[in-house]
Amino acid sequence: MAHIGSSSLLRVLPHPSRCTSSLTTNPPILQTRYQSGSSESRLHPRPRLPRSDIASFAVGSDLLTPPIKAPVSRPLGPDTTRPVSRPSSLPRPVLKANPYAGNYTVTEADLEDTEDNTVVSPGQPSPSLRAPIPQHRRPPFGQRRPHVAAKPSGAQHVFHFTPVESVSIHSDYITYTHEGETSVISTTRLYDNCTCPRCRDKSTKQKSTTALDAISASANPSFRKARHKHTGKHGLLVDWSPESRHASFFPTWVLRAMSDPLHAERIYRTPSFLRQTWGAETLSHSRLRVPFNEMQSSLLQVLEQLQVYGIVVIEGVPTNPTSDQDCMLRKVVGLIGEIRNTFYGETWDVKSVKQSKNVAYTDQDLGLHMDLLYFSSPPRFQALHCLRNRVNGGMSYFVDSFRVAIDLPAPLFETLQHHRIGYIYDNDNHFLRYQHPVISPQFSLANPHSAVNWSPPFRAGTGPLAMPTKDPALAAREELRIYRAVADFERRLADPRYRYQFTMREGDLVMFDNRRVLHARTAFSDKTEEERERESVELVEGEPTRWLKGCYLDGEVVWDKLAVLQRQLSDVKKVTAGST
Structure with a gap:
């Protein structure tokens, strides 16, 4: 501008400081x-000054450099040459930088x-x-502007x-x-x-x-x-x-x-930010699985899969080293951006331990849920890397809650948008509590902040519903209606047609949208000695038999990287198109 x-x-x-005597008189x-050819140039001739005054003015005002001799003219033809011009006594003009x-x-x-x-x-x-x-040239007839409306x-x-x-x-x-x-x-x-x-x-x-x-x-x-x-x-x-x-x-x-308002969204985010819902059958047709050796070269496709479908699996990620600082999970996620730190740490281990402070650290069945809903702003994305899996059971399964929400009848959908569930974590010297609506009020597939909030193990005790009524019977019926709506949603989430399941192999790293994709796993138990011998399973002393390492990412980290990679790809395409 x-x-x-x-x-x-x-x-x-x-x-003013460089005025000469000639300029005072x-x-x-x-x-x-x-422009050449203008009639005004003939009407207003440029005023002329003696050559000596012009030279003194130019040198005095510091607009010109020291004189440079003019080059001798070259022949124009075999028999014709220009006369040799004498060097000018005036310095050659050189424009100075514009201070403005x-x-x-x-x-x-x-x-x-x-x-x-x-x-x-x-x-x-x-x-x-x-x-x-002034318009100096009449445009050609074919380029003249047609008649326009008033x-x-x-x-x-x-x-x-x-x-x-x-x-x-x-x-x-x-x-x-x-x-x-x-x-x-x-x-x-x-x-x-x-x-x-x-x-x-x-x-x-x-x-x-x-x-x-x-x-x-x-x-x-x-x-x-x-x-x-x-x-x-x-x-x-x-x-x-x-x-x-x-x-x-x-x-x-x-x-x-x-x-x-959506112009910038269409430039930098479409179509990679437009979500597609899925069920058990349709997810397998996406690019769900990507080999680890293609992760870096296919990072844009990995993030597109993660944003559009809410889940992607990286196969064959090395399972050693296992320390928090040197683990491969940190290196893979580092290709995307910064890890979100919580009171669990930047990375954390999911394994069965005695006297666990979290249901995830047990061998019990872990139903469909989302993590950290007792936070006011739960992490958007989660990553889990399978380091060891030498047990019976422990199958992982996932559900696209957005697909379930879209399939809801309109009255049930609206009820879940207005009903908030409280979640709580009160253990291990931590106390966190927050309420979320089951379905976010501004829910749409185009809104990157849309969310479903569902984590039954961490539900807080429920208080009275806020209803402007003094009729006890009406209040009781309203409470029952809300509970039935929540129970109906729970029943629909359990429908097998929405569930995608597989047993994580050692080296699998799954990333998913924690505000959209519900995750769960079945109960598991250690293999017997006979099973280990028959299946050639080796145990390492001191290591858990089922061990996942996890971390969280904020949505802005993934969306930032995805938009930048898209813009870089677009720039490359423009350069390629221009060169051809």
């Missing part, structure tokens, strides 16, 4: 810049003339954009960019229309979305202006249609005021993004 002056006059004045030089260049996003040289050079100033006129740029009521001017895309200028706002859809953008919001160096730091990419700045500085803008010479993008040029030396260039795609 840049300040673009439309004036065609460039006044070159000497620095002669008027200042006024150099007028016109850092204040702008684009310069006048970055923009091309357009067919519509009208400057619109709804408020107080802005001198720097007030005069339209401007909208109340609009001071309409800039047409394409037959289906236009911007209408009003007193304190603009309207952007694309394919018949019109949205309003106030001049304050327009200013607030400026990304020029003075509004957004180039290094940190953080805003340096506030809402108060946007209100106070957006009162008297001037508008002009422009086209960026290097990118070829059409857009709206806004000069906020001549005093501030601040202007902004908004390409039409930026205006479209400001009008469509």
Whole structure:
């Protein structure tokens, strides 16, 4: 976003400290810049000064470098040569850096003339954009703009960019229309979305202006249609005021993004963020399993599978070393991003121990559940790496709760959205408690924060329902209705058609959406000595016979990495397409 002056006059004045005697007796030089062929250049000839005065002025104002001799001309043909020109007594001009260049996003040289050079100033006129740029060449007949419809009521001017895309200028706002859809953008919001160096730091990419700045500085803008010479993008040029030396260039795609809240989502996230629900049959047709040796090269596909289906399995991950600091789980997850730390630690072990503080650390049946629902913000993703599995039983199974929720009757769905269940952890010197709705109120497959909350082992004691009634019989019937709704959901979750199950092998690493995919495992027991001999199972003294190592990740970690990988892939495709 840049300040673009439309004036065609460039006044070159000497620095006060460098004025020479010749400048005190002669008027200042006024150099007028016109296009060749302009009639104005014949009407207003450039004033001339003696050569000696020009040279003294140029040297005194530090605009020129020391003299450079002109090269001797070369022959034009076998018999014709140009006469040798004498070296000029004047220094060769060399332009100095523009001291104001850092204040702008684009310069006048970055923009091309357009067919519509009208400057619109709804408020107080802005001198720097007030005069339209003269049109020097009539466009060919085939490129002339067709007749357009009358401007909208109340609009001071309409800039047409394409037959289906236009911007209408009003007193304190603009309207952007694309394919018949019109949205309003106030001049304050327009200013607030400026990304020029003075509004957004180039290094940190953080805003340096506030809402108060946007209100106070957006009162008297001037508008002009422009086209960026290097990118070829059409857009709206806004000069906020001549005093501030601040202007902004908004390409039409930026205006479209400001009008469509999901525009950025479609650029960086579609289709890899659009979830697909699954049942027992459909999940096996996805790219559920990925070999460990392809993990790094296929990281984008792994994260797409994790986001779209909510679960992915990495096969053949080495099971040694097993320490928290050096384990392969930490290295695999490190390819994605930072591990979330909890009071369990960054990584933790799932194994059967005596006097366990958590039902997961037993050999009992562990029904469908989600982890850490006693947190106000439970972790979005979970990873489990199977280090040892030398037991009978212990089959893992998973259910897509989103699929179950979508299949619910509408009245049951709405009841579960409004009913909150309390969860509690009161053990091992920790006390955490929080309530969650069974189905999040803003539930949709397109919302990355949609969640189902279900963890029966950690349910807290229930209190009275908040009902504005003094009728005991009605209150009792309402409580029974809520309990039946929750029980109905539990019954549907247990339907075998929703369940995907398999026995984790040593080296399997499963990652899943902890706010969507319910996980469970059946009870297990150690093999007998005869079974170990028959199956050639070796036990390591001091190691558990079934051992998983796990960790959590926040949703932003996965979504951040996925969006960046998508953008990198898109950039590579653009470069490849351009080279071909």
